[in-house]
Amino acid sequence: MTVTLVSAKTAAALPVWTAEKAGLKALPAATAHWAKAARFSAEAGAVLIVPDTKGNVAGAVLGLGKGGAGEGAMQRRALLGGALAGKLPAGEWYFADETAVGGPLASLALILGGYRFDRYRSSKADDGGDIRFLAADGSDRADIEGIAAGVFLARDLINTPTSDMGPAELEGAVRSVGDGFGARVDTIEGDALLERNFPMIHAVGRASASAPRLLDLCWGRPEDPKLTLVGKGVCFDTGGLDIKPASGMLLMKKDMGGAANVLGLARMVMAAKLPVRLRVLIPAVENAISGDAFR
Structure with missing residues (x-):
């Protein structure tokens, strides 16, 4: 799987909401109901795929755990973005509230989460396809990719x-x-x-x-x-x-x-x-x- 940063959001892009363990009720109503039905507890790095009424993927929720305040807590939240690389279906995604996950550091974590060492595989594993993710505001894509x-x-x-x-x-x-x-x-x-x-x-x-x-x-x-x-x-x-x-x-x-x-x-x-x-x-x-x- 490869994670690529994009600079503009298209109509096909799907949202990734974020939630702390005590904040699931703050999600959009339908998403909150689905999280409750799926017994999603928003553990740090946990990911819940959210369907629409027809069973198609409508978005995802990234768990932030217990949360916390301060710069250190924000950096830890940003790094949780790396968990998305192996858990999201292929397609285009964006953070519904990027201020909750730390901006450019989250973009870097997303790319790093897509790393695979497959030099010795005779055939590449089917890992669900590639992810395109909207770069956070203030991100320098060239710097992050470097x-x-x-x-x-x-x-x-x-x-x-x-x-x-x-x-x-x-x-x-x-x-x-x-x-x-x-x-x-x-x-x-x-x-x-x-x-x-x-x-x-x-x-x-x-x-x-x-x-x-x-x-x-x-x-x-x-x-x-x-x-x-x-x-x-x-x-x-x-x-x-x-x-x-x-x-x-x-x-x-x-x-x-x-x-x-x-x-x-x-x-x-x-x-x-x-x-x-x-x-x-x-x-x-x-x-x-x-x-x-x-x-």
Whole structure:
């Protein structure tokens, strides 16, 4: 399922009402009656599809839970919008009262809620089709979509197992992002790490068939303030010859999550064209086992 933001509402758009646990009576009368009949209690993130008199979809209700006051409560409500992505039928939708769910943050939550990692599916699951949602007032669609793309990039990298996301593949991901925004990417690889005084990157990754490397992405104008992001790129960690038990390696594909996050953040920065001199440093290694493994 893909959630797309639109800038104008058409006649076919359906409303999403919001309700706190104690506020169901404030819904339109027919919707309130349906919610009562369906025993909908407006738990946070719960979604109720509302039919018309012919059984067609007429709208939906998003539960806000107990509600609350203040900025923190409003942000939590906005993030509940992400629950809609997997629960609404395909079509065009809008918030009947967007002030209840926090505006632009709700638009971002909607897109993030549509994320699926389906790289290894032979056929894409039928998830009900795509959703078009009216962007909240004050939303910059380009900014929201740029942030979401950075988050999706980080998620995809972390979700990909090490057999397909080793040091070489991680370098490929960095170069792909860099090429998309005109950034320069340099690599120090293998024994060159020793020559450049990076002995520990070399030591941790030297036993792998995929050579250890330091990835260095630079973007921006030299006169702008410098922003440097550093992320751990251990694509898999056996512990070297201090071999970890299976339980310690079960989720090791996420050990390069630091690298994934800084690369996703870098993509956001470049997409937004922020006035910074960006540098991203990622030591990319696989801590594997061989006679030359790190001890």
